[in-house]
Amino acid sequence: MSPQCSEPDLQLSVLNVARNVETATPEVALHLEQCVACQSAAERMRRMVAVWTDDQADDDEIASAAVRFHARSAPKRTAPGWFDVVPFASAGMAAGYLLLAASGTISLPWKSRAVEALPPAAAPAHVAAVPSRVATDVPSVAPVFATNDENVSRVRARPHVETARGVAPLVNGLRLQLKRGESARVALSLGQESHVEGPCLVEFWSTPMEAGGWRMVREETDVSAEDGTAQPAGSNVATPRPVVPPVSGSSGSGASTDTTSARELAGPGATLVSARAWSRAAAALREDNFEVADRAFDELGHSSDPATRDAARLARAQLWISRGREVAVRPVLEQLAANGATALVRQRAAEFLNRK
């Protein structure tokens, strides 16, 4: 039970003193000396201020935020035009269409296309079992490649993806499968570009949260040489997969970060969102991209699933160890070794502690 102060008004003054906005009167000083609750509250205040002050935005963070701000501040029209109604009309049409589809009056064309594009077996087993808004709200759409020169130039004028098969406009839920040796160039309206190498499945989602208005989700696939069918790597969790190469500098410390085993530590509670974060982390580790991997692990470290959260924290600790930051992660390892969500996490954390 936490201690309670019998004089809340005095505690306000005590906290102001702790915050250095007031000087302690003799009455406050005497009270602070006697009251455990106020001593605890004052200590909490000092800690909060110290942590808050250390956690301020630095110049790099602000500079990148400014870039994002300018990228998203597209010039706006001030005069309304007749075409302002187009989005509302489109939304109305789409709603009517979905209503008819829901009532069984018409069938949705993408159902058959999605089935052709991705056989049921290709869906990750652990992902399919978990309901997800991303997986169910918007159906996956197969790319429609432009056929003639006029269409190609029209498609290239807007956000699009370009492969050896042709140029296709980005649409919400677009799913593109790239085989080994195939690559795709993704171009957004602000001149941003990125390249994707197969074998993989790539999905595009329209989102105002990302610069450029699109989010790309990439999933590694294992390609069978015989029939050329692709399966997301995450679909085969039980099958041994090649261990992710250790990040540079890891040989000295003996710690490598293996996202496959980390995912196994996380157990079956992982959602599609966390599965994608694991994939991102794995890809980043392969490319020796510390920042992206660290961000992915950090994201997973905030998961509501305790097993996922602690597995990610352990993986992040390993990543930091591989960068020679053993001292910085020791408290986390100690905490995981004592209170990790699963026995395996506790055991691994203890092993890392003993290794040093």
Place this chain on the structure above:
Amino acid sequence: MPPSDDTEDRVETRALVAGTSDRAALREIFPMVYRQMRSLAGGRADFDDLVQMAAEQVLRSFGSFAGRSKLSTWTYRICYLTLLRHERWYRRWLKRFSLAEGGDLETQAPAHDEPTLDELERAARLRKAVARLSPKRRTVVVLHDLEGHSPQDIAAIVAANPLTVRSRLRDGRRDLARILAADPYFGDDACLPEENER
């Protein structure tokens, strides 16, 4: 942190309003707006959206800024109103959906400062706890306890009586202490005097 010299701040503000283009003004002001919004709403998944809305609002209203208050107070007020408006909209919007998974803003370690993982987690936990306070209490607690503003400044930012500010501060502190009660660093046990002496 609030500027130390009011007069100087107001003179600089007038010069800024009189002599710079919108774009240049924004370049000067954006870091301040970003820091202020980060104080009020850092750690949220929609943080970038909030910065965007607040900075655009500052840019739109900049010509009408009369310099009667400090520039930082004026921008803080815009950030505060943007946050309140957004939270109201979000609550209405949220009633129609159920979220599959809560989102937290990613925290990234600045390379040159090299804070420990423990420090990063502490800061993330503190931001998460602060985010659980109601917007009005959160604003007062952050501005007073964590940013060091005076109750008078805060009263101007939130357009409320200083007594109301004090009352929100008292309630906000109480709520925050309750939220952090079990925290391994900010919690009651961790902050007890005997614990510190060990």
